[in-house]
Structures are given as structure tokens and as C-alpha cells.
Amino acid sequence: MNETIRKKRIMRRIKIWTSVIIIAVIYIWAFSGMPAMEFKPSAVQAIKAIFSGLIHPDWDYFYDPEGEDLLRTLLETLYIAVLGTFISSILCVPFAFWAARNMNKYQFVSSIGKFVLSAIRVFPELILALLFIAAVGTGPFAGILALGFHSIGMLGKLFGESIEDMDFSSSEALKSCGANKIQTLWFAIVPQVMPSFVSFTLYRFELSVRAATILGIVGAGGIGAPLIFALQGHKWDRVGMILIGIIVMVTIIDYISATIRKRIV
Amino acid sequence: MIEFKDVSKVYPNGTKGLNNVNIKINKGEFVVIVGLSGAGKSTLLRSINRLHEITSGEIIIDGKSITKARGKALLRCRRDIGMIFQNFNLVKRSTVLRNVLSGRVGYHSTIRTILGLFPKEDITIALNALKRVNLEEKAYSRADELSGGQQQRVSIARALAQEAKIILADEPVASLDPLTTKQVMDDLKRINKETGITTIVNLHFVDLARQYATRIVGVRAGEIVFDGSVEDATDDVFSSIYGRPVKQDEMLGAKV
């Protein structure tokens, strides 16, 4: 008996050490190719310039009766994020069930589902945006579609994993009541995964707000374009203003989503 | 009437859960199944409503083979069998009422149940079931706000609301205090008597088995080693079900 314990222990050691060595090799490879960190002599000057800009934000940009101001672009960003997240949170559900190992009889079915989700995720937002621009032209709608499609990949993955982690005892109870598949899903599984669904969706929403800033690059609307121009033009006071806007908005969103999460979980 | 015909169940990892079981349970009986941990009690119970698929043999309920039932017929069969689980298996985040109502889903169309459009009578049935287990005022509490004993009673209410013809209860009183235990067992017994519902209960406790059962079935290593009335179930019988008065080391090393 002691013999088997010793064997198990040795096996464990071997396993652990192989993993450690593999990881170590990867890290040595990763770090060996990197240039040394060094601070630039001009860093101080630059940081000063940046911070003085951030500290003295360009309040004129906050509101402009013409409408090309912080408020409007932020609002547009919000629209894009809301609708993009909404689309993806609905479309991702079938993908999530498809990709969850415990929802499919055969492992390869869920593997295919996982692959499809990866493929969706891998498609860069910018190229998606380009595709949708070819369909609907530049503007927020293209941004919404790009974001909505892209987010399916992430939400589907996270949802799928929370389905995999689920406790199945209550679905057994439903089964024993003679419920069919859909009823089991609705009464036993949905209430269980709902909190993580909501939580991930809200999380994705926050990310989308940030991603929507990037979509500005391709004219898909939002705060992205103004931010990039301000950065490229080294107008730090405007960058500061935009940053304040984003922080305030995300903080409010965060507060609201925390409240919702508390209600639901 | 429930009839097992040469039923065997082998788990994917090779464990023999049931080994050639033959047994007939008549309408209205109150059967208590006893046996060691890992003997196969749960497997036996769960085979009845096909929460576990059996490997060979056939189980016939009221003349119809549930083993061969497919699709709607299977759902119909299951609807007529209520189950009470050891760990309640409630949807913790839903309200008590919703949990009880979920016992009614087998009676209605999918779309109707999903939209929550249960007919008035169903709500009355559910509330009555809750009343019967003395939990009416908790109907709109979330299930996870209840104490263990209360949760167990919700799961009984769910089985009641189902208006089943058979109730299966897998260790319904584990982790309940003696008084709650008594109450749950009394409930089951009373319902059994009043409605003539066939009741099959897994129990760990010899005294409870003696007190409530009309028939006792002993299981060991997937086989039925005793089947008889309470009077026949002497102390000797029990120690044979549980194996000889075992030395601890032996028994727990080998089992589970």
C-alpha cells in the first residue's frame, strides 16, 4: 500500500516538474528576445507635457452647439456599445450551448462550436468594420454590427464555460417531472446561468465602450476618431478632456452594472 | 405497479450498479430501500424514472415499458413519477413557488410554461402543495433563503404538485433534525395513505424503515438481498443487509 502511495507521489512530482520545465523554457524564450527596458532622457519633459495637458483639460471641447463635442461622441459611443452588446448577447446564446461540452452528446460537436467561436473572435474588429462598411457605409451602424458580431466570440466562450461549470442537480429534478428539453433549460438551467450571463454581458459592455473608441478609426463613429486625432496632434489638453469623459462614463456604467449584478446574483 | 425484469446497470467505469434485479412493487405500497452506502439504492431508484439508463433488462410501469418509451411517451411517464432528492435539487435562485410550479410543466405546452402562463388552477395546486408541507407563506421567498428542512419540504411540495402516481424519495431526511425528520416521514406516509400514491424511499435508518414501511427491500452490491414485510425484517436481516457486524477497517476500505 505504501508502495502505491510512493508511486503516486513520484508520478505527481514528474508531472509537476515537466510542466515547470516547459513553462520555464517558454519564458526564457519570451524574455530572451526582448530589448532591455530603459527610460528615455526626454521622458521627464514628455511626461510633464502630457500631465499638464491632462490636468488642464480642454473644457471647450466638452460641449459645442455645433454638436461635434465630447458629449455627443460619447453618447454615440454608448449607443454603439449598447446595441453591439445587445446583438451579441442574444446571438451568442446558441453558440454558447453549442460550445459547451456538457450540452452535447459528442465531444466533437462542442469542439466544432469552440472552433467557430475562436474563428469569430479572431476576425479583427477593424476588418469586420470594413466588411460592414461595404454593406452599410461608414457610420455608427457599421460599428454596431462589427462590434456585435465580434463580441459573439467572447461572450459565447465565457457563457459556454459557465454552462460547463454548472450544477446539474436541479435539471435532474426537472427531468424527473417530465419536462422536455426546452422546459428543463428554462426552469433549471437559465436561472442558474443567468447571473454569470448578466455579469459577463455587462463586462463585455464595458469592453465594448472601449472598443467603440477604436472603431472610430474606420469612421464607424464614436469617440475613437477624436481621441486619435488628439493623440496624433499631441493635443494633450483635449486628450485629458476625452479621458475624463471616458472615465466618468465607464464609472457610471460600472456603478449601474454593479447594482444590476447585485440584484440578480 | 412497477416491475423490474432482469435489470442490470453497469456504469461506464465498470462499476456494477445493479445486478440482475427482479422485483415487483404494487400500487399504494410504501417501500423502504435500505443498504450500505454504495450498495446501489440510488441507482435502483433513479432507474425507475430513467434518470439513469439501465444496461439490460426492462422496467415496466403500469403495464407500459418505460425502458422502451421514447419522446413524448417518456416525458408522460416521468410526469407521473415524482422525485424527492437527498440534496433537494431546487433551483436556488428561483422562488419557492416557481420551484413548485416547475413540477407542473409536464402538463402544459412548452411555450406556455416558458412564458410563465400557468393556469390559475395550477397556481392553486402549487399553493395547496405548499400548504400541505406548511410553507405557504414562503411561496415568494427565494429557495436559498430557506433552512435545509424547509428546502426539503419544498421539494416534497414539488413532487405533490406534480400529482404523480409514484413518489421516489432518495434519502429525504438526511441532515434533518429528528422532529423535522418525523414530520417529513409523516407527510410522506400520510400522502401515501390519503392518495394511495406508491411511495419508494431510500433510508439509512433502520428504526425509521421499521416505523414507516409496509415493505422493506435490502440492497447489497447491486443485488436485492432481502424483500419482505416489516415483521420479517428482524435485526438479523438488517445485519445481513449491512453485511456481518463488520470491523470498521475492512468495510470502509472496501466500499465506496
Next chain:
Amino acid sequence: MIEFKDVSKVYPNGTKGLNNVNIKINKGEFVVIVGLSGAGKSTLLRSINRLHEITSGEIIIDGKSITKARGKALLRCRRDIGMIFQNFNLVKRSTVLRNVLSGRVGYHSTIRTILGLFPKEDITIALNALKRVNLEEKAYSRADELSGGQQQRVSIARALAQEAKIILADEPVASLDPLTTKQVMDDLKRINKETGITTIVNLHFVDLARQYATRIVGVRAGEIVFDGSVEDATDDVFSSIYGRPVKQDEMLGAKV
């Protein structure tokens, strides 16, 4: 020796968990606490090692007040008190051995325990503790691969490995089968006898209480309503602890 001096505990929502409890428990005793669900048994037990803070009064262990202990002194006190939980409280994903070893962390420096560098003797102690509960060969299994009874025994092994002077056990045999129950209680009793460790156990079962205790304490609504030897604990005493032989509806509606 454990001494409760005028101990009261009020939960934030106003529930009185303990109400002016005074009791002395001597070294080497095997005390069983009985009472209804919600009576305050767990609260009493958990006050001893300050898993619950008491609202007023003082608890003195071996002459030192745990109520006033701070920082290291408190950790030292707790190290000397082993606890067995009803639901085991094992880290499911860790191995059995690691779970048992976690009982030893109080003896070593932080850095050492974090790196998992337990001295050889500790591993021997842990393996011995597992041997004592007959689980040696499961040392490298993950805790969630074990059956309920086995998990409970791991949690006993953890308390043993702790080499504590007091063991607190909160319903250690709920959901175990009669033979495992007997084995766990026998284990506790044997350890109590062999090492003179003070043992305090919450139990739901009157017969078990009678069989193992050297002293029985009855709790009702946060107060101690009985305290005496097994001989004194007659059936009448029990029914007074559990209230009068209650009608079901009454009792369960009011409690929990």
C-alpha cells in the same frame, strides 16, 4: 477547560443566537450538545473558537480569554482547537493530503507553508491522521473524488493533524449511513479516550448522544436548558429540550 461567562450573541438582524450562557467544560470530557434546528447549537460551538464573535460576556480557554485575544495569540488559541464541520469544508480541488496538512499551518512560518515545505514529521503526522480514519491510500486523491463519509473523515483527520487540545464537531454524522456514523463516532470517542482531548459534538440523534456522551447539554432558543450526565438525560429531559411533544404545524411554522 472551557468556560463561558455570561455569553450572549445577537445576530445583526436581531436574532438572539445565545442568551446569557454560563457553562464550564472540563478537560477530557465528551460533551454532546442537542437541541432543535435553530436552537443555537452551531452558534455555541462557533463562539468557542471565535468563528462567531460574541456580543457580550467572555469565553476562557485554559485560563486564557479567547474573547480578548488578538493577533498571534488568537491564532495560537485557534490552532489548539480543531473543528469538524457538518459540510466538511474541504478544499475540493486540493488533494486529501494537502487538506490534512492545512491543519498544520499554524505551526509554521508563513513562507514555509506557502511554499508547501512542510517538514517530514508533519507529513508523517498527516499520514498518521489519515491512517487513523482509514484513508491512508486516498492521500493523493482529490477531495471531491471521495464519498460523503470519506470526506467527513478527511475533515476529522485535519482536526487530528492539528494536534489540538479541543475538538469541536458540528453535526459530524449528518448524511452518513449508520455504519459510517458509528465509525466516525467511535473514532471521535477513541481519540477522546486515548489522547484526553476535550470533545464537543453537536448531534441530532438522541440515541447517539446517549451512547457516546459523558455529558449532555440541551440548548433551546439560545439558552442552556439541560446540563448533566447521560443517566440524568431521561426521555422526559429530551422532550423538554425539544419542547413538548409538539404538533407538527406549530413547531415548524415557528422555528428556523
Next chain:
Amino acid sequence: MDALKKRRLSLMKRLVTLILIIIILWASSAGSEVSISSLIDGLPGMGSLFLEMLPPDWSYFSYVTDPMLETIRMAIIGTTYGAIIAIPFALLSSRNVVKWPVIYYPFRFVMNLIRTIPELLLAALFVPVLGIGDNAGIMALSVFSFGVIAKLAYEAVEAIDNGPLEAMTAVGANKIQWIFYGVVPQVIASFVSYTLYCFEINVRAAAILGYVGAGGIGLYLNNTLKLFQYQRVSTIIIYTLIVVVIIDMISNKCREKLI
């Protein structure tokens, strides 16, 4: 009677929520030129652009291997830094680990604040300090990873089972031992999974790296895109997909092992 009232109340609540959601969606679509018909009309155009990406230029594969490796390398380092900083933040922001609001609220605030800074801005901030190139890219990735991992990990920590924590309190463990024996084993699986997930995001986050002049696949993506060499673009996408699928496989293996 009371039960009925409660039922009505909960129905009302649901109705109000539903209406609120509809209003928000409606306002958003009104404000952002949503038009389903234009989408349907435009699908052929989208299809033709998509077809331009096919077939992928397979010969380009070997050409982008080096930049791909460089991207992976930067993603590894960035994710590692981010994950390491995220650990204390996740723990110190959790209510069940740190009992005092004076600690967990500020930590949460900082965590949330850092998370709000757009990647582009991060990149722009690091360039003057670290110079143009890989280092600035890595730091931008680190901060970004920190935001992603810390948030997810903190929620995982808050959701753990309290039992083992109590058990560790009961054995007299100090706070650090308590964390290592009670918290860590319970969250390690999610933590690893989130970290690998973030690693995957970082491999895809080529755009940020390109912006600070760090090398890697992002640069090639930009260049081929600008020259309208869509077949090469799709080669790069497929390459990334292969890498991501491999990461995903590793991640699933880890999750299975750890859960």
C-alpha cells in the same frame, strides 16, 4: 392574499425592467442610424469584399512567421506582468478576503480606473517614457491585461465557497496562509483560464502594438490592408486563428485539470 400581492409586485417589476430596456434600445438605435434594410441591401457588397479575401495567399505564411512569433512573445510578457499585478488587486478588492471597506473600495476604484483607459492612450503614454518599440507595446499590453484579469479574478474570488475559509480560520492560519490554503485552490482554475484568455486577446491585440511602433503581426496586417492585399490579410487572420485555437486547446486542458 399576501402571496398574490407579492406576485403582482414581481410582475410589475419585470414589466418596468422590460420597458426600460426597450426604451434604451430604441433610443440607441434612433441615435445611431440603424437600418436593417440597408444592411440587407448591402449584404452583396459585403459578400464581394469578403470574396476578395479568398483564397488566402498561402505563400505569405512563411513570410509572417517571424512577426507572429514576436507577437506571441510580447503577448506572453505583457500577460505575465498584467497577471502578476492583478493578483494582489483581485484579492484586496474582494469583500470576502478583506473585511474592511476602507481597503477594498480604494483598490476597486483604482482597478476600475485603470480599466477605463483606452489602449491607444496607454500606448501613447508609454512611448515617451520607454521609447518607440516593443517595450512600450509590452507595457501597454500589461496594463490592459491587468484590467481584464483583475476584474474577472476579483469576481471569481468573491464567488468562492466560504466553508474552506472558515476551516482555515478555525485551524489558526494567519491571513496569508488563509489565502493560500482557502482562497487560492478555489480560484486557481478560473484565474488560469482568464489569464490564458487574456493572452489570447493580447495575441489578437496587434493594432495596439502597431500603434507604438512595436513590431509583430499587427504591422503586417496594417500594411497589407493599406495596399488592399486582402488575400494576405486573410492569411494573417488564418495564422492568428491557428495560434488562438492552440491557446484555446491548452486553456481547455488546463481548465479540465484544475476544475
Next chain:
Amino acid sequence: GSKSSGGSKDYVPKKLLIGFVPSSNADTLEARAKPLAKLLQKRLGIPVKVTVTTDYNSIVEAMGHNKMDIGFLPPTDYVLAHDKGYADVLLQAERFGVNPKDGKSTNEKVDYYYSGMLVRNDSGIKSIKDLKGKKIGWQDTTSTAGYVFPAVTMKKAGIDPQKDVTGVTLQGHDKGVLAVLNKDVDAAPVFVDARNIVAAEYPNVFKDTHYIFQTAKIPNDTISVRPDMSSKWKKKISDAFVDIGNDPEGNKIIMSIYTHSGYAKSKDSNFDIVRDYNKKIQEVGK
């Protein structure tokens, strides 16, 4: 090939969609669309919508799929788009010339600009030949001013811009200036005069750096239309732009926001030099 136009040249816009990317050779970048839209709307009598982006791909694709009517395209992108049949040039933007010594504007309106190789005064690099073995901060390989023109110029002088120097790629001319200033690179090709972008933060930039050579003239940004636009409207549009450039009020607006000082008629052959350079760049590294 003209894919989208299908040969018909009679598209009459009811609403004009314009895509605008603030040119990288402007020293103030603004993301404002409304002022231009207003000016045009007044002159054309139909609604005008301007989209501002930082990326030409989206404008070209939108034009190619009939989702955009007019695009402000830089020379290389124009050539690529035209050869795909996605765009025809109407006008070129005019700017005031720039003095490469101090970065100040001259008062001459021109429809071209230069790029040049910027180095630090203390770098010891005097001529193209000295660049051999040095580290150069290029822009993308598609950048006219940041890669194509200066690289071909170097190649002509006998220095291969890929084999004879080590290159890094930077995003944005401001980054090029900073990289030179901070000695991240020895030299960087940037338009004349990109130093204005960073002059506020680094007042020494004009004192510390200079150009060692200038490239040939690079045509300014185009105003291009989708090819199927009816010729009547092509004329209407180009007249409107020219008019805006000449109108004092309009001039002020396009100057302050887009740093354009006017618009001049253009034709596709103006960009043959770009095509020529694009061809020559293929020989680099060979």
C-alpha cells in the same frame, strides 16, 4: 477594371457623402466634419454628410461599394483606388509651402509637398551616403512621404533602404520626429515640416534637427469622386470646392480645420509620378 460603376456615368446624388481623413501632413489634426458640410451644402443645395476617419481603407471601400461619393485621398491611396476602379480625381488640395529650415510657411500656394530625411544635428550624418548602416524610422511601407519617396531617393543615391540600413516602423510622422529627437533612430523620413506637431512639447526640435535631403514633389491630397458620378455633378462639386477656397470666409475655415488653403483642378496624370515611384519601390531590397 471598373467594378462598381459598370460603365454608366450618370449617377446623380440626392445626398452627398464625403469621407475625410485629416492628412498626416497637416500640423493640426482636427476631427470636425460639420463646417465643411455646411459650406458645401450651401453651394450644392443637397444635404451633405462628412465622415471623418483616420483610415483610408474604409473610405475607399465605401466608395467602391457606392456607400460614399467623395473621398479625400492621399496620393498613394488614390492611385490604388483608381486602379481598382473605385475613384476618379477631381481636385487637389493646396497648401502654403514650407521652409525646411524653420518650419514656417511661405506665402506661396502649392499643390505638392516634400518629404525629407530628418537627422539630429549632432548625429554626424551629412549626406545620403552617411546613412549606410544607420537605423532609420520608416512609416508604413505604403506611406508616400514616410517610405516610398524617400526610399526611392535613397536607392537612386546608391543606398538600398532595406539592405544597407536597419529599419524600424513607426506609426505617424510625429513619432518619426520624436524618434530622431530621442535618438531611438538615427534618421527618419518625415514630411516637411512635421516638427511643428511636437514643437510645443519639445521647443528645441528645430534647433537640434535638420533635413539631409528632400524628395521630389509629392502631390497633395486629392478630392476624388466615385467613377459613376455624372459629369454635370463632377463639375458642380469641383466648382463648389474651388469656390470655397477662394471665398475669404470659407478659406478661413478650411485653413483652420484642414490646413488647406484652396483647391486646384487635377487630373489623373498628375499622379503618374506616384505610380512611377510605386514601381521603383518594388526594386528596393532586391
